[in-house]
């Protein structure tokens with residue numbers, strides 16, 4: 001059975017968590033393949049709002065197994081908090097949550113290193129979520145990391161100490177003022193490790209392989225977005241993992257020829273948290289309106305998200321890099337009431353008009369070229385069927401489908417599970 005992928009096509013926070021939750025009815029296994037607690041995936045149903053950072057977004061469905069794959073980096077302290085939140089909702093996670101032995105651990109000193117590195121960069125900082133993501137992936141590729149499976153070895157604490165000592169020297173090297181109490185941080189860490197050890201650790205690539213053989217349905221859940229991919233994103237203002245489709249192969253052990261559908265999630269406009277170029281960013285009332293109506297504050301850090309018009313040059317690039325087979329458009333409801341909507345269909349790049357995503361999209365090189373379309377005034381949030389869509393919304397959707405040469409199969413009109421319309 002082929003594995004389907006679901007991933008964000010912009011700079012993250014497209015609404016992946018909501019759609020994974022909606023689609024989980026159709027899957028036996030939901031598997032996160034990269035990222036860590038830099039992610040914040042929001043699910044809303046029955047009047048509750050849940051934000052997941054490490055745990056896959058299928059966890060509230062009784063029938064699904066949720067797997068944290070080898071490509072994910074885990075902070076035991078954050079995971080423990082997430083588990084505590086779940087307990088209130090009678091989620092039997094000891095049965096339904098599995099952890100790959102090959103997933104790497106975020107140590108307290110990884111978080112400190114993240115902070116020291118950002119402080120040392122000054123104005124050039126990435127705008128990291130400060131969850132220790134970059135330093136943990138650096139240790140992974142540098143072959144120094146500690147993995148979940150190591151917790152089953154007798155000498156892991158020794159290895160922990162050696163690595164933490166090295167990190168302290170590296171923190172000092174950055175030469176920035178950073179106050180911390182490592183003893184207190186370690187107390188929390190080692191206590192959270194005990195909670196982590198109560199979960200089931202597995203050889204996840206074997207598990208996935210066997211599940212495929214048995215014809216089980218699997219959905220791989222991405223974190224962040226394609227424009228934050230370490231190779232294809234707006235480097236260096238990216239995260240430290242492959243957020244694109246290839247990341248699901250390495251982050252779970254899925255062979256490329258076993259990938260089925262690729263669901264690409266995008267907002268009807270664009271947002272970005274943290275630093276880095278953003279050609280269609282708005283600094284006027286229109287941007288402020290998107291931020292206000294869309295409640296555009298980060299699910300992980302609470303930072304205000306920067307807002308702007310939809311960028312089709314970037315979106316087309318993401319569709320290509322991922323091989324997207326179906327698109328899902330989120331937050332169309334936020335655009336209700338704009339007389340005119342702008343869609344960026346090309347860039348003026350060093351004096352030329354281009355329609356591909358170039359090496360560098362810094363503002364001094366790139367000016368967006370817009371196509372203007374008529375907006376809609378109707379409130380979409382109560383709609384339950386596509387037949388209720390205003391003509392202008394249908395025109396917007398059809399314009400995007402034509403430009404992206406990919407069907408938009410789901411339109412989301414609000415944060416709740418129920419506010420999801422199939423086309």
Ligand code: GDP
Pocket residue numbers: 008012013014015016017018039040041042043044293294298299330331332333334412413414415416
């Ligand atoms: P993720 O990281 O991709 O899972 O997205 P986030 O959860 O960080 O951010 C998406 C935000 O938009 C969350 O607060 C969702 O509850 C909300 N949301 C999702 N879909 C819609 C939608 O169609 N309309 C509106 N108004 N909000 C939505």
Ligand code: IMO
Pocket residue numbers: 008011012013014035038039040041126127128129130131132133134222223224225228237238239240273274275299
């Ligand atoms: P979800 O899965 C939005 C951004 C950070 C920063 C850059 C690097 O919820 O869509 P990192 O902590 O990874 O070193 O930060 O990436 N970023 C996200 N932005 N949504 C996310 O995840 C993000 N995860 C990281 O703001 O600019």
Ligand code: MG
Pocket residue numbers: 012013014039040041042299300
């Ligand atoms: Mg998010």
